[in-house]
Amino acid sequence: MNHTEIEKTLIAKGVRPTPNRILVMKELMGVTRPVNLADLEVALAPMDKASIFRVLDLFARQDIIHVIEDGSRSFKYELCHNRDHHSASDQHAHFYCEKCGKLTCLDDIPLPPIDLPRNYEVRAVNFMFKGTCPECRD
Amino acid sequence: MNHTEIEKTLIAKGVRPTPNRILVMKELMGVTRPVNLADLEVALAPMDKASIFRVLDLFARQDIIHVIEDGSRSFKYELCHNRDHHSASDQHAHFYCEKCGKLTCLDDIPLPPIDLPRNYEVRAVNFMFKGTCPECRD
DNA sequence: GTTTATGCAAATTCTTTGCAATACT
């Protein structure tokens, strides 16, 4: 996706395509696993931490990104595949490796639907597995 | 469960039954939803925050308690029902209400088994739903 | 007597906000 397309995407999602937002978006599109604020700070240097934070905050409010807690001390962020958080295509589990600290998307694991009592209004879901990843098991 | 029984339980789980540990254990047995460090600090006053923290840290390492991240800024703790984290009886989802901040155990919702590739070694699981709880929907 | 546990204080880590300066409409 080129620059112009990213701008269009951002507008479609309801945010003004400022330089910082485009850069954050581009970075998030390029990563293979969820990243935290510190990761982005390095990748997007010299962009300011607080500016990145505010872009992420906005993106989260606009349902452009998911915020994931894996038990490490920092939030991780990843692009939503689908604008609708409830859609099956936007739900996948994550695996947090307690040895190397890597958070992996388990895109291929189908998540069976879980029915909550209907008076619960679900906005987001986080399915987290923790343990040792294949690379660290050897 | 009385004092003596708690002591026995702690010994069975491999920790020495010190006064602080017994008090923390008793408190955890009395609560209906997962609690954070600040909650325990209030409930167990004047016990020191760091002391509570170290008891929780020990309990977690001994698989006596679960550590839960709900996206609020603090970890929540709850007793394991079963020593074996993998057993079905020790897995249940949680619901985090973004309005009131309460974290509820969804004990009655059966969790379908999810198979990960066998080279992943799973030690713990966190299934978190977020949104608005019944009480806050009205 | 040596190891283990505790309390106090402080360090750490990460997130979040205040505010002035800049850029956009």
Added chain:
DNA sequence: AGTATTGCAAAGAATTTGCATAAAC
């Protein structure tokens, strides 16, 4: 002109550690 965005600095919130004292074995 007026609103929105950004960067710098600092505040805030929660966890974690250092160290000296006290307790347990």
